Amino acid sequence: DAGVIQSPRHEVTEMGQEVTLRCKPISGHDYLFWYRQTMMRGLELLIYFNNNVPIDDSGMPEDRFSAKMPNASFSTLKIQPSEPRDSAVYFCASSHRGRGVLRLKHSGNTIYFGEGSWLTVV
Amino acid sequence: EDKVVQSPLSLVVHEGDTVTLNCSYEVTNFRSLLWYKQEKKAPTFLFMLTSSGIEKKSGRLSSILDKKELSSILNITATQTGDSAIYLCAVGRGGSEKLVFGKGTKLTVNP
Numbered sequence: 074d075a076g077v078i079q080s081p082r083h084e085v086t087e088m089g090q091e092v093t094l095r096c097k098p099i100s101g102h103d104y105l106f107w108y109r110q111t112m113m114r115g116l117e118l119l120i121y122f123n124n125n126v127p128i129d130d131s132g133m134p135e136d137r138f139s140a141k142m143p144n145a146s147f148s149t150l151k152i153q154p155s156e157p158r159d160s161a162v163y164f165c166a167s168s169h170r171g172r173g174v175l176r177l178k179h180s181g182n183t184i185y186f187g188e189g190s191w192l193t194v195v
Numbered sequence: 196e197d198k199v200v201q202s203p204l205s206l207v208v209h210e211g212d213t214v215t216l217n218c219s220y221e222v223t224n225f226r227s228l229l230w231y232k233q234e235k236k237a238p239t240f241l242f243m244l245t246s247s248g249i250e251k252k253s254g255r256l257s258s259i260l261d262k263k264e265l266s267s268i269l270n271i272t273a274t275q276t277g278d279s280a281i282y283l284c285a286v287g288r289g290g291s292e293k294l295v296f297g298k299g300t301k302l303t304v305n306p
Contacts, residue, residue: 077237104292115298116238116283129293164237168292183229184294186237 075099077187079165085193091153094190096165097146106166106184107140107150116164122148155194162189197222201284201297209305212274216300218284219266228260228267229294231283238283241269274304 078097086092098105106121120130125142133140137156142148152159168184198221208214220228227245231238242251244260244267251258255278258269271278281299 106292106294108296116285116296118293118295121292123292129291170292183240183243185240186231188236 077165077167077185079163079187079190081190082188083191083193085195086155088156088194089154090194091151092155092159092192092194094150094163094165094192096148096150096187098148098165098167099169099185100146102167102169102185103145104168104170104184105142105148106168107148108164108166108186110162110164110189111160119150152192155192157194160193162191164189197286197288197295199284199286199295199297201282201300203300204298205301205303207303207305208274210275212304213270213272214274214302216269216271216282216284216302217266218268218297219264220284220286220295221265222286222288222295224289225262225265225286226289227287229285229287230258230267230269231285233281233283233299234279241282271302274302276304276306278302279304 080095103124107119108116109119110116119132120140121128122142138152140150164186166184166186200219202217227243229243230241232241242258247260247262255272260267281301283299284297285294287294
C-alpha cells in the first residue's frame with residue numbers, strides 16, 4: 074500500500090514568497106493531520122480534518138497559514154507570505170477511525186506520517 | 196494545557212547495552228499513549244498503549260504504561276547501531292483525534 078505522500082520533499086524560498094505544501098493521505102483514511110517539527114518546539118499539530126472538514130485549527134500559528142482539503146485524497150497547507158521563522162519540517166499524517174462496530178477496533182490514536190516537506194525560508 | 200515530557204533528551208550508549216526511555220504526561224481524559232521512532236524522515240509507529248501494566252513487545256523493544264504514575268517506559272535490549280534515532284512519545288485523549296508529542300529522546304548507539 075502507498076503511504077502518505079507529500080510534496081515537495083524540500084523547498085528553499087525567499088522571505089515573502091508563497092509556499093504551498095501538498096499531501097495525499099492513505100486511501101480510505103478519514104482523518105488528515107498537518108504537523109510542524111522544529112528543534113525548539115518538537116512536533117506540533119497545526120490542523121486536522123475529518124472527512125475533509127477542518128475540526129481543530131487551534132495550532133495554526135497565524136493568518137499567514139491556511140489549509141484546505143477539497144477532497145478525500147488531497148490537502149494543501151499554504152503559507153503566504155513566508156518568513157524565516159516558518160523554516161521547519163512539515164509532516165502530513167492520516168488515520169482511520171471507522172464507524173459503528175469497526176470503531177471499537179480502532180481505539181487509540183495511531184496515525185501514519187508522510188516523509189515530510191523540509192522548508193527553508195531565507 | 197496537555198503536556199508530554201520525555202527523558203533523557205539524549206543518550207549515547209554502546210552496542211549491546213540496554214536502555215530505558217521515559218515519558219510522563221499530563222492530559223485531560225487520557226485515551227492512549229503512543230511511541231514512534233524517527234530516523235531521518237517520518238516518525239514510524241512502534242506501540243500504542245491504553246491499559247496500565249500490560250507490556251507490549253516487538254523483538255528487542257518493549258513498552259509499558261503506568262496510568263497511576265502518568266508515565267510510560269520504552270525499553271530496548273541488546274541495542275544495535277540501527278536503533279539510533281529519535282524516539283517520540285505522544286498522548287491522545289478521548290473526544291479528540293489530536294496527539295500531543297513530547298520533544299523526543301535522541302538515542303545514539305555506537306559500535
